[in-house]
Amino acid sequence: MSAAAGLIAVVDDDEAVRDGLEALLESWGYETVAFPDAETFLENGLARDVTCLLLDVRLPGMDGLELVAELRRRGHYVPILMMSAHGDISTAVEAMRRGAQDFIEKPFDDEPLIRRIEGIATLEQTSEADPEARRQIDTLTPRETEVMQDVVSGHANKVIAHRLGISLKTVEMHRARVMKKTGAKTLAHLVRIAIAAGRATDQGA
Amino acid sequence: MARQAARGIRIDSNLLDLVIQTAPDAIITIDDQGGILSFSPAAERMFGYAEDEILGQNVNVLMPAPHRAKHDDYMARYMTTGEKRIIGIGREVRAQRKSGERFAAELAVGELKRDGQHIFTGFIRDVTDRVEAERKASRLQRMLDRVSRIQALGEMSTALAHEINQPLVAITSFARAAARILGRSPPETDKAREQLTRIADEAQRAGEILRRMRKLVERGKGDFRPEDLNSVVRECIALSRIGPGQDGFGVALALADDLPQVLVDRVQIQQVVVNLVRNAIEAVMGDDHGEVHVATELAHPADKINVTAKPSAAGEVMVTIGDGGPGLPEEILETLFDPFVTTKETGLGIGLAVCRTIIDSHGGRIWAEGNAEGGADFHFTLPTARE
Numbered sequence: 001m002s003a004a005a006g007l008i009a010v011v012d013d014d015e016a017v018r019d020g021l022e023a024l025l026e027s028w029g030y031e032t033v034a035f036p037d038a039e040t041f042l043e044n045g046l047a048r049d050v051t052c053l054l055l056d057v058r059l060p061g062m063d064g065l066e067l068v069a070e071l072r073r074r075g076h077y078v079p080i081l082m083m084s085a086h087g088d089i090s091t092a093v094e095a096m097r098r099g100a101q102d103f104i105e106k107p108f109d110d111e112p113l114i115r116r117i118e119g120i121a122t123l124e125q126t127s128e129a130d131p132e133a134r135r136q137i138d139t140l141t142p143r144e145t146e147v148m149q150d151v152v153s154g155h156a157n158k159v160i161a162h163r164l165g166i167s168l169k170t171v172e173m174h175r176a177r178v179m180k181k182t183g184a185k186t187l188a189h190l191v192r193i194a195i196a197a198g199r200a201t202d203q204g205a
Numbered sequence: 206m207a208r209q210a211a212r213g214i215r216i217d218s219n220l221l222d223l224v225i226q227t228a229p230d231a232i233i234t235i236d237d238q239g240g241i242l243s244f245s246p247a248a249e250r251m252f253g254y255a256e257d258e259i260l261g262q263n264v265n266v267l268m269p270a271p272h273r274a275k276h277d278d279y280m281a282r283y284m285t286t287g288e289k290r291i292i293g294i295g296r297e298v299r300a301q302r303k304s305g306e307r308f309a310a311e312l313a314v315g316e317l318k319r320d321g322q323h324i325f326t327g328f329i330r331d332v333t334d335r336v337e338a339e340r341k342a343s344r345l346q347r348m349l350d351r352v353s354r355i356q357a358l359g360e361m362s363t364a365l366a367h368e369i370n371q372p373l374v375a376i377t378s379f380a381r382a383a384a385r386i387l388g389r390s391p392p393e394t395d396k397a398r399e400q401l402t403r404i405a406d407e408a409q410r411a412g413e414i415l416r417r418m419r420k421l422v423e424r425g426k427g428d429f430r431p432e433d434l435n436s437v438v439r440e441c442i443a444l445s446r447i448g449p450g451q452d453g454f455g456v457a458l459a460l461a462d463d464l465p466q467v468l469v470d471r472v473q474i475q476q477v478v479v480n481l482v483r484n485a486i487e488a489v490m491g492d493d494h495g496e497v498h499v500a501t502e503l504a505h506p507a508d509k510i511n512v513t514a515k516p517s518a519a520g521e522v523m524v525t526i527g528d529g530g531p532g533l534p535e536e537i538l539e540t541l542f543d544p545f546v547t548t549k550e551t552g553l554g555i556g557l558a559v560c561r562t563i564i565d566s567h568g569g570r571i572w573a574e575g576n577a578e579g580g581a582d583f584h585f586t587l588p589t590a591r592e
Contacts (some may be wrong), residue, residue: 014371016407020378023400027385058367060443083374085367106374110381 006051008033008117011041011067012083013059021054022056024110030117038062050078050130052117055100057084057091065095072099083108089154093191102188116188133196136182144181147174151187152194230330237323239263239280247393251331253303264327269301284323292325297336300329309336368414372407379404429567431466431590432474434501434522441478442499456482459500467522468590469567477560477571481526481583484556488530488580496578500525504586520589521569527582532575541573560585 008030010021018034025032033048035041037059045053053071057064068080082103084092092103101120104113140148143164150160157175161168184190225232231248235241241264244256252259252267259266265276272279295313302308311330316323383400386393402506442456487499504523533541542561564571564585571585 014375014411016375016403017371019403020375020382020407023382025379027382058443060439085370106370107377109377186273 002104005029005031006121007031007033007048008052008054009041009045009050009078010054011036011038011045011049011059011064013037013052014056017056024113028114038064038067038070041067046076052120053078053080054117055082056081057095065091065098068095068098068100081116081120089187091154092188093152093154095179096188096191097195102192104188129202133193134198136193137197139181140178144174144178147171148178148182148190148194149180151175151190224375230328233264233267233329235264235325235327237280237284237325239265239277240322248329251302251329252300260574266450267300269299269307272299273301282583297332300331369411372411372414375407376404376411379407384441386546428470428472429468430471432469432471434464434467434469434474434524434587435460436475438478438499438501438524441475441482456486457496457498459498461500461502464501464522465520465589468589469587470563473563474567474587477563477585478524478526480556480560484583485528485530485581487524488528496529498525498527500527503589521586522589523584523586525582525584527576527578528580530580532579533573533581538573542571 004112005028008025009031010025011034012018012021015036018036022032022034030051033050034104035045039061041053043088054065055067059067062070068082071078071080079104080090080100080102082095084102084103085107086107089103089105092100092105095103104116111114123168137145137148147160148166150163155163157168157171161171164171178184179190182190182193182195189199210356225243225245228245230245231251232245233241233248234243236259241259241262242556244254244259246256264278265273268276279290283290283292283521291312292314293316295311297311298312299307300310300312309334313328315326315328317326318324379400383397383404385419386400387397392444406437438460439458443457482497482499489497501522504521542557561571564587569587573581573583577580
């Protein structure tokens, strides 16, 4: 275990979550620093050389989405991993649209968390009109595109079936094909591709 | 035998007979053995027997079991002991029609003696409709109580699912961390022990959250404990933000420092605060200038303290939840907390009624008024817990 895997900043209003995540990340060799809210992070966190910001969506005062936007507005490009509650994908997607790199649903285990943090660190910053993403998305059929847009808007398969008037099985089939064609490994990856291709439409929750 | 009444109307037996014939209540007379002596037309309509066929029969045919079998004993006991159980008292009883149909009736019994014979007069009113209406009303009330609780539960369960995630994240993290540092050589046992303790704490916390959720659907007595009202309010603000379109709403907090604790059922007070905050958020939705503000303060009603002799008589804590929305029509302020009163198009008018019930049960007051911003301020008070 390398002693200098990097510095992770944790922003969560729950003390136990902060302490737990710090203990976990430290056991993986990361250095950590934790803040209870967005304002404190802005005041104290930016001075440090943060490798990754692990940010909860829901915070008192300025919330996670606002912090993402504020950081980007200030020109800070610290990689951000959003933590969202189960079923709160649409908010996580919105965070990615504002410039977060990835999201993870609470509760999560350590390996997926570490994988994402490492993934973010090596992630190439995708530009607004990423030709590769565009090319991947363009291979989708109109129906697959519809399904993808619903998926990255955070809708459950059941809801998508209802919205598009097709069966659940069909949705699952389209969804699997979308993942295959785009080469997306996770939902967050798909969201990133869709955003890069400018194809994640805002449909709300 | 005839008497002269004040206004010159002759009261004779014909008139009395007419009164009996036209009385809306059934009038039945019986002898001391229970044998029916007379059966008024209203009684005929009520019970379905013609007077001719029932005269001489035991009055217990008009009663369902078990009273039917016991009525002779009731009468015998009265004749022996003189103890009045129904005479001159009246009560609601079950009666039975000729068809066998049973119904609720109000029975009043009078007694007279003639030639050494006891004669009892029963006045019977069919209260089927009233009882049915009452039954329906109370069933409806019970249903509404449940609906409002379930509705609140639906909203709360989303929030609580989020809350449960927090201890779960902490538990997973501490557990994985502990496993990893125990695997080091040498293992960092002190640190791991501390983390294991935190895991147990967080599991307890998750359990407490679940208990709270379950209590929402349970009825019955509140669980009154001294609580820090500010922490209850803060928790509720977080809960209130959850829901479509309610994220990112600014809530201005002005919580007084050093408030004394209040004696409350935390879950119930949460229901009140969440309800009021959600109402306030709804009131300012779609309005760029509207804001929701929540304040707590110590309310020392000076006059109260002067009047009460007890030095321990504590003050009250007041919570104010206000909005810069369109405000409340003057005429609704009086009835706002009554069930089924609502200003919302899709509202049921239950939320504020539940709030009032809860605050009443805590010995506090709840009221609404217009505020300087043109919106509405909702206030409620809670008595402080004694030291």
